[in-house]
Amino acid sequence: MGLCIKNANILGKKADVLIEGDRIVAIGKIDEYIDGCGVIQADGLTLLPAFVDMHTHLREPGFEGKETIATGSMAAVAGGYASVCCMPNTKPVTDNPYIVKYIIDRAKEADKARVYPIGAISVGLKGETMAEMGKMKSAGAVAMSDDGQPVTTAQMMRLALEYAKDFNLLLISHCEDKGLVGEGVMNEGYNSTRFGLKGIPSAAEDVMIAREIILAEMLGTRVHIAHVSTASGVQLIREAKARGVKVTAETCPHYIAGTDDLVAGYNTMAKVNPPLREEKDRQAVIAGLADGTIDCIATDHAPHTKEDKNCEFNFAANGISGIETAFALCYTYLVDSGIMSLDKLSGLMTKTPAEIVGIPYGQIEVGGLADLTLVDLDAKYTIDGSKFYSKGKNTPFDGFVVKGKVKYTVVGGKIKYQSEDVQ
Ligand code: DOR
Ligand code: ZN
Numbered sequence: 261m262g263l264c265i266k267n268a269n270i271l272g273k274k275a276d277v278l279i280e281g282d283r284i285v286a287i288g289k290i291d292e293y294i295d296g297c298g299v300i301q302a303d304g305l306t307l308l309p310a311f312v313d314m315h316t317h318l319r320e321p322g323f324e325g326k327e328t329i330a331t332g333s334m335a336a337v338a339g340g341y342a343s344v345c346c347m348p349n350t351k352p353v354t355d356n357p358y359i360v361k362y363i364i365d366r367a368k369e370a371d372k373a374r375v376y377p378i379g380a381i382s383v384g385l386k387g388e389t390m391a392e393m394g395k396m397k398s399a400g401a402v403a404m405s406d407d408g409q410p411v412t413t414a415q416m417m418r419l420a421l422e423y424a425k426d427f428n429l430l431l432i433s434h435c436e437d438k439g440l441v442g443e444g445v446m447n448e449g450y451n452s453t454r455f456g457l458k459g460i461p462s463a464a465e466d467v468m469i470a471r472e473i474i475l476a477e478m479l480g481t482r483v484h485i486a487h488v489s490t491a492s493g494v495q496l497i498r499e500a501k502a503r504g505v506k507v508t509a510e511t512c513p514h515y516i517a518g519t520d521d522l523v524a525g526y527n528t529m530a531k532v533n534p535p536l537r538e539e540k541d542r543q544a545v546i547a548g549l550a551d552g553t554i555d556c557i558a559t560d561h562a563p564h565t566k567e568d569k570n571c572e573f574n575f576a577a578n579g580i581s582g583i584e585t586a587f588a589l590c591y592t593y594l595v596d597s598g599i600m601s602l603d604k605l606s607g608l609m610t611k612t613p614a615e616i617v618g619i620p621y622g623q624i625e626v627g628g629l630a631d632l633t634l635v636d637l638d639a640k641y642t643i644d645g646s647k648f649y650s651k652g653k654n655t656p657f658d659g660f661v662v663k664g665k666v667k668y669t670v671v672g673g674k675i676k677y678q679s680e681d682v683q
Contacts, residue, residue: 261296263673268302268634270624271603277307279630282672287626298675300668302634308606309622310342310631310669313583314613315407315432315486315510315558318344318375320366321359322351327563327651329363332583333372335561335650337677339583340666342631344373344561345617348380349408355380355391357399364400372676374631376402376619378432381420387412393423402617405432407486410468412438418475425481430617432484435468435493436534445574447520447535455523457573462490462541465534469493473500473507482506484616487560489515489534491544498553508616510558511545513589514580514656518542522656528569528576529645530656532562546593549608550600556613557590557605559583563652581652585643587635589657591664602637630673639665 262285265277270287278286278294313336319327327335329346336344346363348354354363360377367375379396383389385406393404404424411417411433424431441464446452448459469485473496476483488494488511500507514532519539522530530536548554562579569576590609595602614621622631640663645655669677 262294263298263300263670263675264290264294265300265302265307265632265634268305268307270307277624279670279673282630284624284626284628284630287624300634300675304636305634305667306637307624308633308635309610309624310633310671311340311587311609312614312619312621313341313344313559313561314556314617316344316346316561316583317349317563317579318346319563320350321362325565325651326568329366329375330370331649331651332561332563333367333370333375335583335648336373337669337671338649338666339585340587340633340635340669341373341583342622342669342671343376343614343619345376345378345402347378347405347407349385353380353384354378355383357392357395360396360399360401373671376400376617378403378405380404381406381411381431382416385409387416390419390423393427393429397427397429402619403430403432405434405486407432407434410434410436410438414471414475417472418479421475421479421481421483425479430482430484432486433468433472434486435465435472437464437467440464440467445531446523447537449520449538451520451523455526460535462492462537465490466492466496469496473497473505476507477505482508485509487512487515487534487558488545488548488554489537489541491541494544494548494553498548501553508555509553510556510613511549511554512558512560513582513586515542515545517589517593518656526573527656528571528573529580529654529658531573531576531578532580533578546599549594555616557586557608558613559586561650563650564654566653569654579654580656581645581648581650581654584648584650585655585657585662587666588643588662588664591637592662596663630670632670633666634668636665636667637663639663641665
């Protein structure tokens with residue numbers, strides 16, 4: 261038994277990797293045939309620790325038309341992800357230990373990626389009453405967030421941060437000031453004027469980032485900022501980190517690869533919250549990743565149905581189905597373009613998010629967890645959302661030519677995904 265990955269590229273060197281159970285037991289030249297051992301011929305492929313997504317929407321329970329735990333975790337492994345943390349904006353909301361347990365059970369049945377539920381901060385995501393953090397943690401929740409909705413009052417956020425500290429749980433903040441958003445549907449700026457659409461100013465995100473920083477600083481607690489999209493938000497986090505505030509942050513592939521130019525033609529696929537911003541913001545987000553201000557990349561995979569998107573821009577749902585294009589977009593825009601090394605990108609997509617949440621992740625070393633992905637870095641292809649495993653085909657990156665294709669994903673020593681074009 262076991263699995264042998266032959267002739268993979270590991271940080272520039274060719275080697276074989278032998279896996280037994282869920283662990284790597286040898287790395288080097290493995291010549292002898294091991295009885296019953298599976299083999300992956302990895303010539304020309306690069307081996308990486310499989311990615312960890314700390315921000316995914318799996319939609320189940322309640323919105324199975326958009327995604328299920330089975331389809332979402334299949335999409336995850338197809339994207340090279342071994343682990344996903346799923347957000348609580350389900351129906352019913354994941355605000356109690358029973359739903360947490362339900363998600364964990366369904367994920368076990370699906371048997372693809374590891375699924376870690378995130379519990380709601382407030383009952384029903386209403387921002388009024390604290391949800392049962394301790395009980396949800398005992399049931400397996402790894403973090404708390406009202407993602408999809410901001411925690412409206414600073415007092416509620418203060419309480420949540422204090423509780424989260426006591427339970428040693430990460431608190432993830434979706435930063436959005438609803439008053440400043442108003443009826444806005446896209447980034448406020450030149451393009452919103454051009455398209456005649458109501459805008460969402462950067463300040464709608466920034467004032468909440470500033471609030472979370474001030475609260476975390478006052479309380480000495482840590483806080484994690486979800487999906488950072490603005491240049492000014494990056495700067496707030498940079499300054500907070502410089503004075504020792506325990507703030508961490510993520511951004512998403514769509515803020516690295518796209519701007520609000522993609523909204524042209526009222527393309528609802530490009531409607532997302534926070535909205536795609538301007539080139540200066542995209543550059544600042546990338547600079548934030550490069551200098552460590554932004555700690556990691558999360559997908560904010562937000563699958564929606566055709567009907568959710570096939571309507572007037574003002575009424576379309578927010579979100580991008582992103583877990584199957586995350587690696588290729590990041591590789592193309594960050595590594596192939598010469599901004600950072602593959603090793604740095606790998607850290608942003610695996611080790612750092614796993615450490616922020618406190619969950620296991622693959623490590624290519626003897627004794628390391630065999631959560632691995634094999635990618636073809638030279639494969640150039642055109643993104644086609646209609647081919648996604650996810651039920652959500654909603655991507656604004658259709659037609660984008662990218663490099664970097666996931667060929668295999670191994671979770672706990674078992675092959676969970678193999679691309680159709682490998683034998
Ligand atoms: O665009 C988004 N979609 N942003 C969010 O915060 C929530 C998400 C969703 O659940 O669809
Ligand atoms: Zn969010």
